[in-house]
Amino acid sequence: MKTEKEKAVLMLKTCRGQIDATLKMIDDGRYCMDVVNQILAAEALLKKANKLIIKQHMEKCVKNAFDKVDIDEKMAEVIDVLNKVMK
Secondary structure, three states: OOOHHHHHHHHHHHHHHHHHHHHHHHHOOOOHHHHHHHHHHHHHHHHHHHHHHHHHHHHHHEEEEOOOHHHHHHHHHHHHHHHHHHO
């Protein structure tokens, strides 16, 4: 079974391919709504990859921080990122 990190990397590589395809679509003068749909697909993959990375951070880094003194710092990082993601 793949880890969250491996899944996120695969999603990001797929997203990179979608972005390259989107640029080609624009260069080729493709229908605007097709381009928009391709961009939306890339955005969805970025969001999914971001969620996986946040999940892994919570399960590894934050969990490990409970054993150490820097839990407040880790929690502040998570809250900051969640505020950005939820905008």
